[in-house]
Amino acid sequence: MRNLHERLSRKLVNKIILLLSFVIVLIVGSLTIISTRITENEAMKNMVTTTKNNLKLVNQNFDNYFFERRQFIFPQYQYEQVINSLQNEDLEYTSQQYLEDYLRVLFYSKPDIQGVYLYVIKKNKYYYITHDENESKVRIAVNQEIPSKKWFQEALQNDQQLLFSSLLTSTQGDVGYPVDINKSFMAYHRAIRTIFSKESKAIISIFFNTTVRDQIIRDASLDPNEHIVLLSHENVPFYWDDPAFFQSMELDWNRIGKNDNTNSIGEKGDNQYFDIWNMSERGQWKLIKFITSEQIYKAAHASRNISYAVGLIFLIISITLIALTTNAITRPLNKLSNHMLLFSIGNFNVRVPVKGNDEIAHISKQFNNMILQTNNLIEEQYKLKLVQQSAILKALEAEINPHFLYNALQAISTKALKSNIQDIVDMVDALASTLRYCFSGGDQVKLNEELKHIENYLILQKARFGSRLRIQYRIDPQLEQLFIPRLSVQTLVENSIKHALEKVSYEVCIVIEANISLDGVTIKVTDNGPGISSERLQFIKCLFQKNWEDREYGSIGLQNLHARLKLRYGQDAEVVIHTQSFYTEVCIKLPKGGMEHVKGTDY
Incomplete structure (x- = not known):
């Protein structure tokens, strides 16, 4: 019975909608036809009055212009x-x-x-x-x-x-x-x-x-398909805006503008033209404007379109009110269904508004309770997962405890020293200093500390590559106390070793420079390696535009450094790469304001 009643109700709604729509269309259509006729007459009067006033002003300017010219x-x-x-x-x-x-x-x-x-x-x-x-x-x-x-x-x-x-x-x-x-x-x-x-x-x-x-005729404000002509009191044309139009119309100037009525002067194409004119106060000049019937009745057509639009709006409003009334009962079920759909796709923060004490309200309450219990279970599982990950990290941290590493390296160094193997002693000491530098706290270090760390790092690399690795420093003394991100320069040096020294068999010279410019500080690491291909360079630049969370394996170092610079110094800081055949230069650009720790400068 309920389904049958629902079907009958829907059919009745359709009948009411059709009936009301027919009545509204009939009323609005009749009113539109009547108002259009009235508006067309008013539009003609308004257009003629407005145009005559405009012509009077323009013609007065012409009259004054000619009068002034003949005086001097x-x-x-x-x-x-x-x-x-x-x-x-x-x-x-x-x-x-x-x-x-x-x-x-x-x-x-x-x-x-x-x-x-x-x-x-x-x-x-x-x-x-x-x-x-x-x-x-x-x-x-x-x-x-x-x-x-x-x-x-x-x-x-x-x-x-x-x-x-x-x-x-x-x-x-x-x-x-x-x-x-x-x-x-x-x-x-x-x-x-x-x-x-x-x-x-x-x-x-x-x-x-x-x-x-x-300049004077510009005030006449001609619309498309409108034309204007200036005649003397002897009906001699002194100006027309379109010679081809007036010559094709074959107008009789002695007949045009003889009475105050607006007369049709003929047709050209799909347009019928009417004349509106003004005689100057001194009676010397006659200014005539030719306008189309389309321009005259433009306001009437606009009014008719507005009437149609208003009728359509009334029709839509009526249908909407009927639909809202008939759907008042089913609306709560629709809301509940939509919230269930959101819940099914993973949105666990939805809540169904509960109104009244009927069966639908009871179902809504039970649905909200189910969502709350589900959220509690998810939160407990999430916390448990965090505890497990924390425990794993603690275990790993204990295994690589820095003190354990330092003690082990110290033992190796002592053993090598007793065996009189000085190279191994130097390498172990350099490795210990490197680890101590990496594990020490703080993200900011002075530039001279970073360079000292790089020297220890290069001791290990020279043991690997020998005389093929050569290093040069060109550091502005003012910048030795400049605070920079830890391991920033080391990242650039490591990049030169990995992508230059490891890929060639000849000697590679790595130059580390730090200079002050008008825009800020530039730290450059240059090598004479094989350079970077255009495809690889474009790939790295695309990585710079991505979020750090979207990092890809193979360019984490430069992408990480680029992100750190942006976070600490703003958008003006960046990593810039210049490359050619047998040449690669990677720059760290720090904007003004990054040298407040350097004494003796007003940067």
Whole structure:
């Protein structure tokens, strides 16, 4: 009956989950469709308002920029001197110099001026200064075709004596002047007339590069697939961000931006474009931005996605609550099962939380008691094992008691001395000194004590290798009292004997050096043995990176020394190996702070 009830309950839970899921999907789906329609309309309004405000700010900067540029183009002071200089420029050198100075003042007054040209009408020549030349100096040239240019005629007929022309679609022949139209986007032309007769004496033209214009247009913050164009009040384009886009759209500038409504201007690819524009306060410039429908309804789509996400979250929460309710009874059994699994894989510290007084709580209590008893048994066996190992170590320690060894070696030395065998006496004494050094307490010794121990050690090795073993010392006297780890240098010497002297038949010289450097102390042991192969060297370096517990047979000495240095002196201490053919150098590097026992140094 219990199993049947459990099965029925699970089927009912599935029905409830499906029913609630359907209701939630229906409600959230309906609300999402309604909210998406509303959000699309609001998104259109917000996008238009935000874009118009941004265009207004950018267009105001453009308006101020053009207004400032046209203010300084006409001489505000000493206007008569300019007229007189134009009339006498071919007769008086000072008049010519004055005109050149006037052009220089204009040229260097603004950072975005590409070139300044002054055309003297009756002389058919012009003065000019431009960045396009290697040297920025005033030059004079003759060109009789300039008066036939369209901009020249319009500048003469302009009542305001000012004409600004776009270079966006112009060619070099339309300009007439030797100016690089690829670097300039606009030119200002102004006629210089006499005060009384209003006779035009010259036309001054200033060409502006894109430096300041690009800084202003950057504030428009164009997103991908958005485009912008700047028109004059005569609907002449002075800037567009993508020439290919505007040329392919074949837009009618007189129709675009006529009313305040946002209108569709056409499609390009998968995008439908709308225009949003702003007219400057002075009525001179119109800035139009073209945005896609995707950008306009981006917020609406995001809101729709959020609604779907919220609905999905509600659905998950509902299913979770139902699942938690139906599994309230089986949860304690699941916990008990999980703890038993942990216990079966060796975790003896688990404890099952006990709640209530039902059968499950009783089973949990018995399981906790079983774990406690198991831990007690394991602890007793572990302690017994430690006692056994301690006893074995005590026995071994008694067998190799240092006093026993010293007495035995002393007896051998006395016997050899009575037999007049001096070599054996020296070897036994050296061995006794070596053992005494190894067994004496303390991990730190002075460098001179370590070197004395090495001498005794080498007495034994010379008895083995004879004249093939040669030793040299190069020790800085300041370092003789330096405290170092016991048997550290001896480990390096032993390494040279094992991997150099034992593997060759020729004489091997082992050099022991100790020097002070800016970084610390360096103790080196060098030999002229066969060197270390690259594979073996890489293997040893890998051992240095491992933990001491993961040591491998064959390189325990160097790995042990490397680990001891790291533990005592920090990460800056290390064992470094350099090797070549017939050369091996093993260094102990101790960082600053390791010489506090050396007197007479400020290290």
